Amino acid sequence: MSDCIFCKIIKGDIPSTNVYKDEHVTAFRDINPVAPTHILIVPNKHIDSVDVMIVDDEPLIGHLFTVAKELAAKEGIAEGGYRLVVNTGAESGQTVFHVHLHLLGGRQMRAMG
Numbered sequence: 001m002s003d004c005i006f007c008k009i010i011k012g013d014i015p016s017t018n019v020y021k022d023e024h025v026t027a028f029r030d031i032n033p034v035a036p037t038h039i040l041i042v043p044n045k046h047i048d049s050v051d052v053m054i055v056d057d058e059p060l061i062g063h064l065f066t067v068a069k070e071l072a073a074k075e076g077i078a079e080g081g082y083r084l085v086v087n088t089g090a091e092s093g094q095t096v097f098h099v100h101l102h103l104l105g106g107r108q109m110r111a112m113g
């Protein structure tokens with residue numbers, strides 16, 4: 001998607017602090033971190049949101065979680081615990097319409113709400 005900011009980051013057209021990349025996934029630090037570790041794990045394929053995912057996307061979405069787990073260990077937050085968030089749709093707070101998993105950790109989280 002030519003006007004998608006995450007597609008541009010994945011292509012390297014916009015600078016980002018990348019922490020992981022493979023054939024299917026790119027992970028980079030959030031520009032507006034809300035925790036000491038705040039990483040976005042993003043499929044290289046453009047998918048607007050979880051709401052338009054199809055069954056064929058299941059391995060890809062599962063891979064996001066495996067990468068999240070590995071990054072949590074690398075960041076040293078696995079033992080203390082971490083939060084994984086996928087905002088879906090405007091009312092959830094999704095602002096970038098390219099599926100992404102937030103990996104948040106390094107501080108005590110409050111209850112969701």
Ligand code: DGP
Pocket residue numbers: 005014016017028029030031032040086087093094095096097
């Ligand atoms: P969400 O609200 O779930 O759609 O999260 C979008 C996140 O993307 C938000 O925490 C800020 C982050 N973000 C937006 N633009 C950029 C950017 O250009 N670079 C980086 N690294 N993060 C961005």
